Amino acid sequence: MDDAQNVYREEARELLAELETSLLELEENPGDRELIGRIFRAMHTIKGSGAMFGFTDIAAFTHEVETIYDLVREGKMAVSAKLVNLSLAARDQIRAMLEAADSGVPAEATESARIISELTALRQESIPEAAARPAPAVSPPPVAEGGSEAVYRIRFKPKLDLFRSGTNPLLLLAELQEMGECTVIANTERVPNIEAIDPEGCFIFWDVTLTTDRGREAIRDVFIFVEDLCELSIEVAASCEMAEDEAHKKLGEILIERGDLSPETLSVQLKSQKRIGEVLVEQQIVSQDAVDAALAEQRHVKELCGKRQKEAQSASIRVDAIRLDGLVNLVGELVTVQARLSQYSQQSSDPELHTIAEEVERLTGELRDNTMGIRMMPIGGIFSKFRRLVRDLSRDLGKEVAMTTAGEETELDKTVIEKLNDPFVHLIRNSIDHGIEPPEARAAKGKPRQGVVHLSAAHSGDSVLIEIKDDGAGLNREALRRKASERGLLSEGGNISDSELYQMIFAPGFSTAASVTNVSGRGVGMDVVKRGIDALRGSISLTSEPGAGTTIRIRLPLTLAIIESLLVKIGEDGFVLPLGAVEECIELSRNGAANGQARDLIGVRGHLVPYVSLRERFGIVGEPPAIEQIVITSVNGHKVGLVVDQVVGQHQTVIKTLGPLHRQVRGISGATILGDGSVALIVDIGQIIEDASLDSF
């Protein structure tokens, strides 16, 4: 498989994702012409580049589907649910063909044939005349489609008796306005004095400047019924290609270039000069309306070219993910070296070195942020993927479910987003299968028939908070409790708070679904979800209101590679705590510790906060110093103090994994390299809190 084909596959995958989103949107707004256009273009590109790179089967198949959308685009066919369904099936088939080319196993040809025949049937039933045409499927793509944007100068000068034919010119103008960016200027110079006016005559004529990609014929079509009743002229004022060629210079500029005139003199002269429009109007050579129309045209042309330039400027380049990873690794190493430099400069008394170290620190920080920024992707991409899932699932299960989203623009590291897919699929399935009730049951409870799954994402400190919320039945507390005691997670009649009970749903093999469906309920799932989120150094929690729904909250770190952290020491060993979780540091004197010996609690401004000695927790030998430090941390609203020997300060931590040999270690999520070359361990505060609260049972 050569590179070009790989590039095509990559591109086609993106287009297919876009196609899916557009199709689902189209289902909701069947009349949206822009959406239809987007769908058509996506198919067209898949087809065109497919043929170019040797994916002839894809090109041939896509062509059939594209033909249908061409008809839809021209308004000859209506968007129906059936069409959307078939299009989605076709999109899946294209994807299958794409994957097939990858694996070498040919895709199901019968499926393609089925989709095409159904599409053809659909086309014939909605437009009978199309069936009469011999081979509509191979009609060449319309010329207008390929036409690039241009500015048209249209003068629509109706005859005086236009109104008598029952034509409303405003409707025609409105139609023009739908075709693109449009400025209409009414010209009143034909209007006679009041005594001479014929109240039923049309004296006004219009100068329209239109920027569109539809082509001249489409514009002429608008006026097709009034052609005999008006003088119509349609001229291309400028297309972008023309505008680029016509970069001719103004007279003043030429004079300056030839040295006949200095720029200063020119600008003085220009200032004293009246604008040509003003002059012409003053001299009554042209009317103010005509000047306005001309100015509007000028503005359109400028905007068109400006837009083109902007498009070219914001163009992106495709970079191999491996190269990005390499870049991130290098930045990681640079950060480590920079930490060493800073540490060394602090020990020296050379002011020059201090300056350099600070400068390097600033630049490294910026470089790090920029590099991490490259890997950031809006989470909306994966949200829109789930739209399809929700649609298909609710259909399969006979439920009515809408999906709403918020915060699609929230950015997360690419690797994090990729790994979120499976857990999310699971959670959404759970919500639809177990959470949301069938329409009848909902109606009986006085809820709207249609359930809602709401996905939202938002930044919160150095992490991203994602919520999956449904308005279904909520968790069945009694069933959970029964199940928990069955599995021995709960002593009989033992008291347990609701939130602890809900947390048990994440234990392996825990499912309360009465029956196993092919969607969910087999009890493999929530623990897998939790493990997936844990692996991303995230946390997951769940709240539920009986009858009102369930909310799952997932907190994820922004990036997997580098974090800001607090460096602390216990004995000789360095540990780092993610700074986002750290709230404050306070001293713990021996006396204070003695007072709270029975329950490891400390008062922080009126609140009692439990604390854990990391020295004890990690079994580090040696005597703690007389004054220890407590770092107050907060994870998921739980505050806990971590007792350490010494707080060193802030540190940029490049996260390194510990590898398979240390996978089982709890309370440590990774390691990092300090400025002096030694290794410090990254404390997993979430796990420490979890373990500590388990101990207290």
Add this chain to the structure above:
Amino acid sequence: MGVEGINQTDQYLTFRLGEEVFALEIGKVREVLDFTNITKVPQTPPFMRGVINLRGSVVPVMDMNLKFGMPETAKTVNTCIIIAEIVVEGETTVVGALADSVREVLDLEPGQIEPAPKIGTRLNTDFIKGMGKTDDTFIIILDIDRVFSEEEKAAIRAVESGE
């Protein structure tokens, strides 16, 4: 005579643990480091000495003396860390092994290598690939993948039975 899987002359890195001479296939060995600071990882058995910084990567280090039931490796001028590439669960990982001293690189022909004796060794014979013979000394050729992956399996068992 002969050991399965060894049918050509290979080079072996020999090293000392206590009084005995051990060897690793040279293909497994990446480099040999001087003893550096090792950061202990909590909740690991004593023979997992901790992790070191290998030019920016974090590499776990095992004390083979402790692993094989001998006293802890003392820090001397000769103490080395042998950096080896091993395969754990199909994944290639870099690990370090503490040795009292590193000796030399030897050529051993298949005929010079005998299967591990079933009895008479203190260490688990699973860890031994074969016994090399030069002149009058025996060299224990280690199966380093097993030494480490055994550890991994044990850890998983500990986690499973603990919960």
